[in-house]
Amino acid sequence: MQAMEISRSGLDVEWRRMEIIAQNLANIGSSRAADGTLYRELHLVSGPRTGFAGYLKSGTAAASDLSGVAVYGIEAGDAPPRLAHEPGSPQADADGNVAYPAIDTAGQMTLMMKTERAYEANIVALNAARQMYAKALEIGRRS
């Protein structure tokens, strides 16, 4: 896989991570989804893509297989809901408590900043690779 494709896969994964973070933060006050269940904090699971070429060469996913990064799935967290005492709410249970999703706001904000930095780093790497390609087109050119 070429350097620019690898950086592109990194951009894709970080973008999708950012979408998940936005979804989590947007649903911080969702006491009930449309189907009646409680929203749960989502996590993007990503890791190095194991390429077919690597399997062919060594029979296993080789660590030196340069095939970028991939999203392996989106998983919901299993933290217990946050209970708020709101007796007046139509969604309150017998004790007057309303369940809200347990979203770790500080954790999500930290992850958001890390994601932003990683996205920027991928763009810088992409530009460096693009510069190399542009330079390679100059081989044999007369100045």
Add this chain to the structure above:
Amino acid sequence: MEATNAVLMLKSLDCLSLRMQVLAQNIANAGTPRYRPMQLTFEDALRAAAADGDAAVAAFAPTPEPAPPVSGSADLRLDLELADASATAGRYGSLIDILNRQLQLQSLAIGGSN
């Protein structure tokens, strides 16, 4: 001017390009927990191959290996990776400039005028 120079330069361009892929792979995996960064070192081995002649240089094929921990931590240092990427792109560019000048000299030698 020896013929080794062109073969050696083309091989170093290949190696720098591969190093760029390794760096891109590391940076793309900045969000992967417990990711082990990789590196490509080829300068010393390529220099040794260059002493053995063109065939050894042409057959030279470095493979990426896990990077040793930086200052005690095996985690990815995004800033160092970006600095390496920038340096790699710069060296690639300057090698191509040198190659171009050599080609110009050869064309001058053949045609008499540039």
